[in-house]
Amino acid sequence: MALASMTGFARVEGSSGPVRWTWELRSVNGKNLDVRMRIPTGLEELEPLIREKCAAALRRGNVSIGLSMQRDQGEASLTVNEHALEAVLKAIQVLHRRLPDAAPPTLDGILAHKGVLELKEPEDDEATRAALVAELVRSLDEALDGLLAMRRREGEAIGRILGRQIDTVAALTGRAEALPGRSLATIKARLAAQVAELLDASVGALDPQRLHQEAALLATRADIREELDRLAAHVAAARDLLSTGGAVGRKLDFLAQEFNRETNTLCSKSNDVELTAIGLELKAIIDQMREQIQNLE
Missing domain, CATH: 1.20.140 (Butyryl-CoA Dehydrogenase, subunit A; domain 3)
Structure with a gap:
């Protein structure tokens, strides 16, 4: 077996449909194996699998694993949050009674309030999500191979x-x-x-x-x-x-x-x-x- 350092780095990019991602793996010296992850919300199911794969491939080292994801904006849609809009309109009415001479708010100003407009990503069906997770795991394996190669x-x-x-x-x-x-x-x-x-x-x-x-x-x-x-x-x-x-x-x-x-x-x-x-x-x-x-x- 080859000797391995505890220092290494790997970066792998991948895509599936409108989704693009990047895995970044870093490892430095450590008395034991310590794996820390930054995974996007909604993909927490990957964490046990990541720990299992790291434990199988590595013996020691402090390992940081980050996953960043982007979805093509053409797939997303803007929607109005009715509750947030109602709250803003009520506040405008209160202010108008107190300050009757104030200029009325513009539509642009109302929509600029945080939470009134929401950018919603399309929800994947079960088959699409399963394919995405499978591609993420395959890409993670590639990144782990790269990390191991550098450590060796x-x-x-x-x-x-x-x-x-x-x-x-x-x-x-x-x-x-x-x-x-x-x-x-x-x-x-x-x-x-x-x-x-x-x-x-x-x-x-x-x-x-x-x-x-x-x-x-x-x-x-x-x-x-x-x-x-x-x-x-x-x-x-x-x-x-x-x-x-x-x-x-x-x-x-x-x-x-x-x-x-x-x-x-x-x-x-x-x-x-x-x-x-x-x-x-x-x-x-x-x-x-x-x-x-x-x-x-």
Whole structure:
């Protein structure tokens, strides 16, 4: 399966008879799948179907779906709202009694009052409405396909970036592995020299045996063998997830946290300038990885 980003956009236009419409679908990052819709009044029946289709196609992301519709004006007709007209005429009579010298209202002025004239759309019969809904659904499927295609293109690009970043982590781990200063024997030799200097500088207050015990303990604590092994294991797991594809964003995010944990421990154990520099490089590349992973489904 291909990797998919949570960022995408699709726009599809369609028509059926005198009705024209536009679907617009947008998606951005989100912890879960959250679908929000703007559907014209009278088509609320589409909302459950839209949610069902989104749940089948998408795993995560904040998705906004908008449907705008227009009907050719030639099909519509103007009618007079009798109740609104009666209310306006009564108001005119009241005002005329209070202001007898005022100029009488014109027909244009009366009709300009809101609600007096109504533009009525022709009502579709059952068969026409069913055909319209079927075309809207077909057009929605096309828009969803477009959204998925864009999310997958974005996902492929992110996957290539992550692949290079994981290769960098592997290379840095290999450099840390090859450092001569991180071997247990080197650490013990360095600590032994420091202990010898302390003994030479002291006047007999230091216990040589205790000092050697503490030095051995410090050498053991400074060993980063486990951290390097876990980093290598995380690299293999991340590469496996990238090759598997699908909705692996959460798993990769967990791995990035583990990468960061091991790197922090490596830096805290470091007793070598070069190892510390490698640790800082690892932290920088892992932060970049986490930024990319936040975009994956």
